[in-house]
Amino acid sequence: MRLGVLDVGSNTVHLLLMDAHPGARPLPAHSHKAELRLAQLLDDRGAIGPEGVDRLVAAVADAVRAAEDKGCEEVLAFATSAVRDAVNAEDVLGRVRAETGVDLAVLSGEEEARLTFLAARRWFGWSAGKLLLLDIGGGSLEIALGLDEEPAAAVSLPLGAGRLTAAWLPGDPAGPADPAQLRELRRYVRAGIARTVGEFSRHGGPDRVVATSKTFKQLARMAGAARSTEGLYTRRTLSAAALGEWVPKLATMTAEERGRLPGVSPDRAGQLLAGALVAEGAMDLFGITELEICPWALREGVILRRLDHLPAERLALS
Numbered sequence: 127m128r129l130g131v132l133d134v135g136s137n138t139v140h141l142l143l144m145d146a147h148p149g150a151r152p153l154p155a156h157s158h159k160a161e162l163r164l165a166q167l168l169d170d171r172g173a174i175g176p177e178g179v180d181r182l183v184a185a186v187a188d189a190v191r192a193a194e195d196k197g198c199e200e201v202l203a204f205a206t207s208a209v210r211d212a213v214n215a216e217d218v219l220g221r222v223r224a225e226t227g228v229d230l231a232v233l234s235g236e237e238e239a240r241l242t243f244l245a246a247r248r249w250f251g252w253s254a255g256k257l258l259l260l261d262i263g264g265g266s267l268e269i270a271l272g273l274d275e276e277p278a279a280a281v282s283l284p285l286g287a288g289r290l291t292a293a294w295l296p297g298d299p300a301g302p303a304d305p306a307q308l309r310e311l312r313r314y315v316r317a318g319i320a321r322t323v324g325e326f327s328r329h330g331g332p333d334r335v336v337a338t339s340k341t342f343k344q345l346a347r348m349a350g351a352a353r354s355t356e357g358l359y360t361r362r363t364l365s366a367a368a369l370g371e372w373v374p375k376l377a378t379m380t381a382e383e384r385g386r387l388p389g390v391s392p393d394r395a396g397q398l399l400a401g402a403l404v405a406e407g408a409m410d411l412f413g414i415t416e417l418e419i420c421p422w423a424l425r426e427g428v429i430l431r432r433l434d435h436l437p438a439e440r441l442a443l444s
Contacts, residue, residue, distance in 0.1 A: 129144055132228065136207055137164075142154065142156075146429075162185060165264045165265045166288055172212060173213045174212045174218050186230075189201075190226055190228060205232050206238055206266070207265030238261075239261070241427030242261050246420045248275075249421065249426075256330070256333045256334070258271045258414075262285075263339055266285065269283070288397050295399060305377075342405060342419060343389070348388055348389055362418065362419040363417065366410065
């Protein structure tokens with residue numbers, strides 16, 4: 127059967143369709159994406175403004191049409207931190223429901239972390255041992271640790287690359303970022319992460335550290351990891367040493383210059399510096415010397431959880 131997930135995130139509205147077969151990993155069939163940057167469209171009250179809501183409704187409607195065109199049987203639609211944290215979230219959800227027929231489920235930050243962890247566990251398997259997972263989104267940072275499919279500890283922090291860029295690094299400076307501003311952001315990020323370290327350390331150290339999200343993928347590629355054209359199963363890593371060398375370089379660049387780096391998309395280049403500071407802070411505070419990039423993340427986790435609850439008979443007949 128063909129299942130879809132519609133992820134209304136802080137940066138994008140992303141529809142992912144996957145074909146599910148008994149006893150096999152789900153296979154990607156189609157991807158439809160619209161860049162919205164909801165995390166950066168919040169007004170002074172923390173509400174998504176009229177323009178942002180209009181764009182969200184249009185993007186969801188387009189995704190629904192794309193799912194229908196591709197023969198999708200079921201779409202699992204959810205929203206994450208940008209909608210979750212908006213003061214007018216109920217109004218936004220109501221309008222999306224009324225104009226598109228889509229009832230967006232709002233995931234909590236902990237649910238995000240747990241579902242992303244499930245995807246990483248299924249990707250790497252039981253032989254990976256105890257996993258520590260890091261995921262930097264547009265609105266939040268998710269951290270999870272565990273030996274099973276359900277993590278023993280999972281948290282979500284308001285340290286997303288888009289959110290921090292909008293609050294601390296607005297605009298596109300013509301020259302280097304302000305050193306004092308960067309120090310303040312670095313201090314803020316590390317203080318937020320440090321509050322959670324004790325919660326994880328009581329569960330013991332990980333056997334393997336993995337990371338998901340566009341931010342980590344771009345940082346790894348920028349630091350020399352294999353191109354996406356080399357295949358989904360190519361091992362890609364990011365070392366703390368390489369990241370430490372790149373952070374000060376990124377601070378001297380404009381968004382346009384970052385967008386010309388290997389693997390960095392121009393539409394995400396503006397928030398790469400903030401994302402790098404979060405990645406560096408997490409790796410340092412958790413004592414991580416190297417992590418591995420996981421191709422699967424939240425959307426795959428949502429589909430895997432849904433497949434776990436489908437009757438075997440239905441899958442066999444699909």
